[in-house]
Amino acid sequence: MANKSRIDRVFARLLMNHPYGWALYKKVSAKDLHPGTCGYFDSDGDWKILKIQNHLLDAESREPEPLTWGPKSSESVVCRQIGGSIGAPAMALPVEASVKLSVQCQSEEGAFIVTENPVLRHQIEDEGAAVGWVKANTAELVKTYKSIIDHHGIWIITKTYTSHRCAVAVMSSKSSSIELGISADIPGIFTFTPSSEWKSSGTDSAFEVHEDGQGVVAFISGIYFSKRIFGSELKETRGQDEQKKRFLRGKKEDIKLEEEEDLDSQEEYVVELFNCTASQE
Template sequence: MSNLGALYQQSMLKHPYGYALYEPESSKVLQPGFCGYLTELGQWTPLLGVDERPINLGDPLSLVQNGLTPFNHFHRAPADKRSWGPKVCGRVTQRKVELEAGVSLMPAGIPADVGALYRYSSKDGFGAILMTQGPVVKDFVYGTTPFRVWCKDNSEVILRRWPDVRDRGLIIATSTYTTQRAMMNAWSDTEKEISVGFHAGVVEIGEIGPSSTWYTSNGDGGWVAAEAGEPDERKVVFFGGLYFKYRRLAVILPQSHAFSSGPVEKARFRSFDSEAREFQMVDRVSDEAQFELSVTSEERGEMVELPKEMTKGQEEEEDDDDF
């Protein structure tokens, strides 16, 4: 991942919304239930099926036609809409500019009739600011254990059809935060100040932002905008999910093979994990090359458990303690 992209993703962890995308993705390729991985540049890449559409655990046809087992625990939560103020990270400070002195303080590009003007600055180190047009919509699905069990049952097929997963791991997205339009400015190792004007008279420092309309100064460089271009599309700025890591343990050798000399260290396995946080499997790279793999999972971002009223008759299967 690029230096700015890595710093942005790590610094945005201060906000409890999951993995921050340095380049917002289209909701057409990243939704709760979609499978994929992240490249070294931090870009989301979905697993594409035979119909060139993303693999989606919420779509039975998407699974069956690609040789994957059905997923019978897809419970989507009601969409949650909210308004966000600016999301800042790194060494950024926010300062409100008093406008009593008149329009002479207003930078070019910001209308004189805005209700509030804020300046965001840093003197050294990394800084970034994310602006999102309201409403920001949170979509998510309940549960964690069923996703782990499904991955365990389907890892052999996944590795065969999408070999990049061996090195990059597999992500099953379980939550997304989307907006119609986003703007981001990030910088590193330089002194910088940018101005943002809002129509609302008050913009709280932190999570509350009563205005979804903002203006930036013509003289402030570095702004990058992402806007949905289709009626049924939005831009994903944060997402969460389960991340599965595939770690090669040892080659499975023919029975006739004998080691010439020296001890052979055997991998130490954990006891069987009924919740499939860790399991072992055989990776059949070819008929001649077969490897034993250890697969572990960890949660990335916000995970939401299945509500108790939805677990009737499934308590043992759905019960899962976050870690």
């Protein structure tokens, strides 16, 4: 792969062009990751829940919103229909999917995800309440999970998109291509079905199929909290541009850079405070 980063990080980075948050390559069940949960991604990219006495699991959430999705791909990927009939009822084809889709990479890396419909959007009502919860429980979090916060930071999940079944792929060369049998029972909308299957043209692609009766998480949004060089409060980070080096990091150099940036901001604050105090005198 041209980019030496791990596949799950490449997948998340390449699908940032979609407005749904961070795309997950590795399987995570919706019962373990949903709005209101507090946790972290470990060194292998697996989601782990943090449990403390006053947990966010009871946070008020909106009613799930059902959505109809087609495939989502990075800008470097082109999808073409190569067989079947759009609009053919899926129920009429119990063994084979009604359409074949060719997924081709036009650069040195590409990513692709297709879900079974409906996709459910879950989100908490009040993100401010989530931030308040972290502030109220910072002492217990730092006491119980200091090492985790130091090395990984923690997330409060605010929104998820889930499906009972989804397929994910990362292509690592310009010649990469994959064929996927899917259904197109809604005109123009391709969906993943139990009869779907991958076919790869070579070894330069990685793909997986995830299933879970309670839902597989395809995309997440959340608020990231990390340690500060000074002070006892946790540093809050929102938005993908700001979260990118945290979510996609994996090298010690990245963590060191983050700490140096935080130190710089703290030094600027100390200088500003000193100047303000001096002027008052």
